[in-house]
Amino acid sequence: xxxxxxxxxxxxxxxxxxxxxxxxxxxxxxxxxxxxxxxxxxxxxxxxxxxxxxxxxxxxxxxxxxxxxxxxxxxxxxxxxxxxxxxxxxxxxxxxxxxxxxxxxxxxxxxxxxxxxxxxxxxxxxxxxxxxxxxxxxxxxxxxxxxxxxxxxxxxxxxxxxxxxxxxxxxxxxxxxxxxxxxxxxxxxxxxxxxxxxxxxxxxxxxxx
Numbered sequence: 001x002x003x004x005x006x007x008x009x010x011x012x013x014x015x016x017x018x019x020x021x022x023x024x025x026x027x028x029x030x031x032x033x034x035x036x037x038x039x040x041x042x043x044x045x046x047x048x049x050x051x052x053x054x055x056x057x058x059x060x061x062x063x064x065x066x067x068x069x070x071x072x073x074x075x076x077x078x079x080x081x082x083x084x085x086x087x088x089x090x091x092x093x094x095x096x097x098x099x100x101x102x103x104x105x106x107x108x109x110x111x112x113x114x115x116x117x118x119x120x121x122x123x124x125x126x127x128x129x130x131x132x133x134x135x136x137x138x139x140x141x142x143x144x145x146x147x148x149x150x151x152x153x154x155x156x157x158x159x160x161x162x163x164x165x166x167x168x169x170x171x172x173x174x175x176x177x178x179x180x181x182x183x184x185x186x187x188x189x190x191x192x193x194x195x196x197x198x199x200x201x202x203x204x205x206x207x208x209x
Contacts, residue, residue, distance in 0.1 A: 025192040026148040028175060029139035030184040037098045037130055040140070041089050043182055044102060044128035047141055048085045050177050052170075053106050057121040060106035062088045064095045068134035074100070098132040110150055110170065111163035122146055141182070145171065148191060 032043055053060060059080050063073040077091045092102045107121035114120070125144040151168045153161040179187060
């Protein structure tokens, strides 16, 4: 797993020790230079176009929020095709404000265990966060990947190391692609609990050896 070190050796949030028996939630965040409300949809569109939305469940729901993510959505529009990026951007355009945020809620296809290994849709949210939107992380673009167990080998499940590694490669390939097109000021892969994902990955690999 040495090839992953470049991507995972970042500055991580601190937090309480995580219970390894409980899945954590995994995020990828970007902070961009000169991020302004008038131009915030351009990097959001770039991220949407690079993201490999599910071919098995291709629909995407676009939501707009004001002030903070706990507020009810300002609008919600469903797009039957995850490649309808131009339509998503146009739907968001009339709602651009410094304290607004946009979420594209869809799925991408990953290996998952359900008595056997199969490629199946895994839920994901892609966010564009206005500079005055109330979110303490301070990032401008974010991807919520769901539980980190999708990317970690599981003891006792045959083939889990190989399929989890395949999922992790998909995540890291996406990260590489976004790094190239976004030219971010900073980027971090982090977990909701504050647990260091690189250390969690290393521990999980040791558990299945």
